[in-house]
Amino acid sequence: MRTYTYKLRPTKAQAAALTATLDTCRHLYNRALAERKGGWEQEQRSVTFAAQCATLPAQKRENPYLPAVHSQVLQNVLRRLDRAFDNFFRRVKAGEAKVGYPRFRGRGWYDSFCYPQWGNGAKLVDGRLVLSKIGSIRVCADRPLDGTPKTCSIVRKADGWYAHIACETTDTPLPATGESVGVDVGLTHFATLSTGETLANPRHYRAAERRLRKAQRRVSRRVKGSKRRAKARTLLAKAHLHVQRQRRDFAHKTALALVRRFDGIAVEALNIRGMLRNHALAKHIQDAGWGQFRQVLSDKAASAGRVVVAVNPAGTSQACSACGSRVPKKLSVRWHSCPYCGCELDRDHNAAINIKTRGDTAFGEPPALAAALNREPHTL
Numbered sequence: 001m002r003t004y005t006y007k008l009r010p011t012k013a014q015a016a017a018l019t020a021t022l023d024t025c026r027h028l029y030n031r032a033l034a035e036r037k038g039g040w041e042q043e044q045r046s047v048t049f050a051a052q053c054a055t056l057p058a059q060k061r062e063n064p065y066l067p068a069v070h071s072q073v074l075q076n077v078l079r080r081l082d083r084a085f086d087n088f089f090r091r092v093k094a095g096e097a098k099v100g101y102p103r104f105r106g107r108g109w110y111d112s113f114c115y116p117q118w119g120n121g122a123k124l125v126d127g128r129l130v131l132s133k134i135g136s137i138r139v140c141a142d143r144p145l146d147g148t149p150k151t152c153s154i155v156r157k158a159d160g161w162y163a164h165i166a167c168e169t170t171d172t173p174l175p176a177t178g179e180s181v182g183v184d185v186g187l188t189h190f191a192t193l194s195t196g197e198t199l200a201n202p203r204h205y206r207a208a209e210r211r212l213r214k215a216q217r218r219v220s221r222r223v224k225g226s227k228r229r230a231k232a233r234t235l236l237a238k239a240h241l242h243v244q245r246q247r248r249d250f251a252h253k254t255a256l257a258l259v260r261r262f263d264g265i266a267v268e269a270l271n272i273r274g275m276l277r278n279h280a281l282a283k284h285i286q287d288a289g290w291g292q293f294r295q296v297l298s299d300k301a302a303s304a305g306r307v308v309v310a311v312n313p314a315g316t317s318q319a320c321s322a323c324g325s326r327v328p329k330k331l332s333v334r335w336h337s338c339p340y341c342g343c344e345l346d347r348d349h350n351a352a353i354n355i356k357t358r359g360d361t362a363f364g365e366p367p368a369l370a371a372a373l374n375r376e377p378h379t380l
């Protein structure tokens with residue numbers, strides 16, 4: 001599945017209809033959530049998705065807003081709630097701490113609705129998106145759809161309306177290159193490869209950090225509930241959107257370059273959730289960038305017939321990539337200098353080679369480095 005995003009240019013009336021649809025969906029979501037909650041709390045009765053769908057026709061007769069929304073869109077709202085409950089129960093069962101019960105959605109906390117079946121309520125006609133009950137909307141089509149469209153979601157963002165069209169595509173495997181690589185994430189560089197190359201931190205990280213900080217300050221200075229604060233919040237949301245887009249662009253370009261060159265890509269297994277709890281803004285931006293890069297990399301690799309493995313990161317920076325000896329060093333020491341075999345390398349380069357070696361073991365091939373050095377493969 002590949003999702004294509006198109007910006008929409010609705011007329012004023014269409015924009016109002018889109019907003020009204022979101023409101024109706026949100027109310028339906030909240031009512032359905034209340035029904036499930038009440039059913040359980042009062043009678044220990046669990047309400048199913050199918051049962052809630054069955055009540056839709058009767059609700060439509062009583063509520064004049066519901067018939068103004070395509071019925072599959074309404075069903076999809078109930079489906080979403082059902083998924084929220086599934087996730088909730090799965091996480092409770094798994095014994096996760098702090099699992100939140102599905103929440104009621106306030107204004108501004110419900111930003112998308114979905115036509116789950118392409119051609120049924122949503123279709124493209126002459127370059128315009130025709131949505132049932134809303135109209136034929138102008139689309140900024142910057143690239144054509146590739147594959148068979150399956151679903152269409154309409155999303156409200158800080159700078160307008162968007163359509164996400166998910167298409168089923170066929171994978172096109174790239175020719176094998178016989179090369180593998182290890183990738184080490186760092187603080188000085190975005191990443192270092194086992195080839196010794198470094199991927200620089202995108203320059204926009206610093207600028208983004210400055211802009212976000214400024215926008216955040218502007219919001220906090222203004223009076224709660226005021227129009228000026230609402231405006232400042234929109235600007236903050238736009239700044240976030242801008243960062244997200246730059247990050248996505250960088251992730252796609254970088255991942256594509258790696259996938260083209262290497263059959264096997266080894267990265268460190270990292271606890272992204274733990275990382276994102278870090279509140280330092282600079283670190284947060286960097287971590288989010290790495291998290292998204294990892295996601296894009298695995299998606300691209302999968303569709304190109306490449307393999308990405310996440311290896312155990314323990315000791316990758318301490319072990320010598322040439323002889324396997326442990327060479328302890330503090331985080332501030334940027335150079336790996338092995339007293340046992342005389343290996344001299346940049347700290348991150350050394351770590352990247354270790355990651356590659358672990359990856360090669362996981363790919364099921366003889367560790368290339370050990371073969372090159374004509375030594376027995378060692379476990380790090």
Ligand SMILES: [Zn+2]
Binds near residue numbers: 322338341
């Ligand atoms: Zn050594």
